[in-house]
Amino acid sequence: MDPIKSNLLSPVALAFALGVVARVIKSEFSLPRDVYAALSVFLLFSLGLKGGVELGHADLSVVAWPAVVTLALGCLTPLSAYAVLRGLGRFSVSDAAGIAAHYGSVSAVTSIAAVTFARGMNAEPEGFMPTLLTLLESPGIHIALAIGALKTAKPGQSVKSVLHEVLTGRSMVLLVGGLIVGLLMGEQHWAGIEGFFDTRGAIFKGALTLFLLEMGVVAGSRLSDLKRVGPFLLGFGVLMPVVHGLAGAWLGTLAGLSVGGATVLAAMAASASYIAAPPAVRMTLPEANPTYYLTASLVITFPFNLLVGIPLYFEAARWLHGAGGA
Amino acid sequence: MDPIKSNLLSPVALAFALGVVARVIKSEFSLPRDVYAALSVFLLFSLGLKGGVELGHADLSVVAWPAVVTLALGCLTPLSAYAVLRGLGRFSVSDAAGIAAHYGSVSAVTSIAAVTFARGMNAEPEGFMPTLLTLLESPGIHIALAIGALKTAKPGQSVKSVLHEVLTGRSMVLLVGGLIVGLLMGEQHWAGIEGFFDTRGAIFKGALTLFLLEMGVVAGSRLSDLKRVGPFLLGFGVLMPVVHGLAGAWLGTLAGLSVGGATVLAAMAASASYIAAPPAVRMTLPEANPTYYLTASLVITFPFNLLVGIPLYFEAARWLHGAGGA
């Protein structure tokens, strides 16, 4: 089956679609808030643990270049998003900075979906991808918020407290903490819990499926906001990820990542945060309209990447690797 | 071990009993609301997914007759329940219709317990039983509510909005949605998540055990209501399921179901809904006393089927198949 079709028929994509449909037919179905939170804790912590175990095997010299390009993406993507939104989209400073903070950061679930997809295509990504994920999460938010804070008179909250908020946020604690725990505990201890936390296992994939079912419900309940954001943001939510994704695939390939690794880095660059960024932006840039950034990241870009973007970045990575000699 | 005894010592039966006992000794133990909800989401979605995967293998001609008799049961059981409650029990129109809506619908957990039981008896039910479950869920509710609405002057809420409520309720979304997702995704994707969602696996059975522990607590906390419902409803809650169950076993056998399949269809016909029906009845027939229908379905019929009914229907199905030539 071709990548796109196979991806559209994956449990995660179908579960997401089911969640959206449930909301469209006005079903009262939704996962309890706390269960949704628990699933995300499990997914992020598993990702961190597994990443830490793998990092223990990794050669530092192999990680160095990918880390550099990841940080570069973390600086470039918020700037490009801001420039496009302000220059072409004529958004206010606050709105442009608020949206840019989301596209400069990363959606962990998109990255997980990309890992699963790449594996399904027999292109196992490098084990240290979760490390890159943690590197990519916060710089973009800070850069975009800094622009917003510098250019608007009255910031909602001190930059320092928001910086703290982002660096100690749930996903950071679980990813970075999981990485360190995974690194420290070593293979033998990992063997005892691998059956539960393994990101290749059925429990992880099942939890991801349920999580996406609820994400579909959440996205579906904001579907009507699509009308409020205007055509520019609709186009931005699809084209900006493609640009960032191709940049990610290219830089990842340059940095020596495999096809799978480049696909995942591309998906991370292309993705927009919907966990860490929204509260940070809400507190720092109160004038930025939440409908814009939440709709763009959650209702447009997330499903686009999940359904179409990831296979696209995979093809790009494959092509780039082919052009590079393989 | 004989079927009834083995059934009484199954984890699900014992967990249910433990829950009841916990409440009887006035323990404060109970599962958090959201966790109970999450377990039911998991159970229903697993059932749907697995059913969808199996439906992909099924021959339409094999499903047709069972589907027809299932729909017939969906129409007959609310009518027979209404007639008995009104004619013999002298219940008011609202009360009779309210209770009939519960007995015309189906308890998914009873059906799951029947599947597990039949498997334990080496009588694997047909893979498309979840499809029949979805067919049986709503007709009974609508028929009984229609009777109630026609016969009482002032309906609590428009029939249309309640119809919508039932058809988009949680169990419908998860069962029908799961079926479609299971059908679409195909074997290969299923293999990746089977270890989590498989209705034969330990996770499913473990979740079912915990769910029944809490159902025991819920039933136990309504135990005192047994005194309020009167002797007629006590008898009704035991005998009506037996009648519906035997009808189910007979029609199922006629329609070509195996012993296992006929057992499960019987259990479904015999069971009374306690998830979809109560809110629908509460909103449409406010004069119907909730103590009647909740006690009958949850405190009498559910445990009766779980502990005694299912093995009985199994024996009946076996006998009917034997009489039919095997």
Next chain:
Amino acid sequence: MDPIKSNLLSPVALAFALGVVARVIKSEFSLPRDVYAALSVFLLFSLGLKGGVELGHADLSVVAWPAVVTLALGCLTPLSAYAVLRGLGRFSVSDAAGIAAHYGSVSAVTSIAAVTFARGMNAEPEGFMPTLLTLLESPGIHIALAIGALKTAKPGQSVKSVLHEVLTGRSMVLLVGGLIVGLLMGEQHWAGIEGFFDTRGAIFKGALTLFLLEMGVVAGSRLSDLKRVGPFLLGFGVLMPVVHGLAGAWLGTLAGLSVGGATVLAAMAASASYIAAPPAVRMTLPEANPTYYLTASLVITFPFNLLVGIPLYFEAARWLHGAGGA
């Protein structure tokens, strides 16, 4: 690797540390209340079930002596704790009795951690340890509360109602209930759910890891209370467990327990309750300062046992067994 170091690098110890660190850096991360409760239900019920299954195999004569010494520990530990706190520590009657109730009872999670640790050291504990756990849980609470009630004029609540509260508390229902369910259901039914509830399995260990992550957060959020409790209680929280632990290891060895079993009994004796005891003490001895008993049991003794105590008791048990002839 030596026991202590291996223990410090176990997932449970590291997860606990991560939780503490998260709180120290003022992260907002924490597991939802209901999920934390659900994890503890799962852990306690698994422990009970497995214990019940094992008890079915056990020879009553083998269980008898360990049961006797366990009850002895249940009576002695609250008395020794009370005597030390009152005599040396100069605590008020209420405070001394309140803290003693915690040290006379037991922390199920400490006992689970000890079982996991002993197994990792190839010293499989006896299967009936959960039975001993249930014997040890309540006597200590009642003895200490009785002292408090006798010596203070105005008890907060009738002793009878608190006795009921403790005996029907969540951990009692799940442990004793699980034991009975496990005993009754037998091997064949157990085989169907073992993959979920097995205390040796990855799911159990994974759930334990997540539980300890949150326990770390809870302990971390009370870290500042360390300053309020004074140096005596700090010393008490470390030395009292060692005394009780060594007594447990010695009595356990005398009673015929293996090295693993003696380690677990020692850990149970050394541990302080933080689930059953706090509400019981709060209701009966309102004048007892909760900061004292919660800080001592949760912030001092629990981590001490988890990180250092358990390996220590294990060494002691090994030494006692060696001295005893092996």
Next chain:
Amino acid sequence: MMLERLKLVTLVAEPVLEERLTSKLLELGATGFTVTDSRGQGSRGIRASTVPGEGVRIEVVVSADVAAVILQHVKDEYFPSYAVIAWVAEVEVVRGDKYV
């Protein structure tokens, strides 16, 4: 500061009624509402939900006129058959003109 004198109507009702009640409140003139989950016990003891006593607590800040209409509606439509309680308090509201 300018505060507007308005009414705070609090309804505690069976969860099954939440959606119906809140849409009706808006229809009757409320500009918004706030809901919290509750549990409780009452004198009539209709054990309406699977877990007896579960409820939703709906608060709505409205003008005195709208308050009267809401209470009348609740009394007529819900008191006869549902477990509902309703009370009204005087409150002063910041930027109260938004809520009338």
Next chain:
Amino acid sequence: MMLERLKLVTLVAEPVLEERLTSKLLELGATGFTVTDSRGQGSRGIRASTVPGEGVRIEVVVSADVAAVILQHVKDEYFPSYAVIAWVAEVEVVRGDKYV
């Protein structure tokens, strides 16, 4: 519409007290109560529950007399050693005769 003037007593207390308080309220003359879960912070800072600040918020609609008895009871029995706060407001209640 006929509204009855009654008192709404609100108690915020440690979760461990919920059952004891609510049965006492009924004993003292209340016909029902509504409970919601809360978190908070106070001046005495008794860190009574494992997670500091957790509480239950109990509301009870009663006559002025019963309100006085409840407040006196809470003051005598709970203020000395427990983290409890209690306040009373005037409310008007639909079918208020049910609650006295």
Next chain:
Amino acid sequence: MMLERLKLVTLVAEPVLEERLTSKLLELGATGFTVTDSRGQGSRGIRASTVPGEGVRIEVVVSADVAAVILQHVKDEYFPSYAVIAWVAEVEVVRGDKYV
């Protein structure tokens, strides 16, 4: 019994503001606060959180002066850009001297 006349200020706000608001309340003179989780709908319809309508309901018992300061602060700092509602009621408080 001696009851003190005080003000009960209730704020319903976006969850993201909880910590900031509660620390500010203490700073402005409140001695404590009680928070419950809520959901709701309002006239401005700022769909601020991922799940629209989620909120925190903060109650604070304070003197009339502190109440005025709190309301002014909320009006100036939060009304322009955030989904917030604030109301005040008269209450009588047991041992009210603790809260001023």
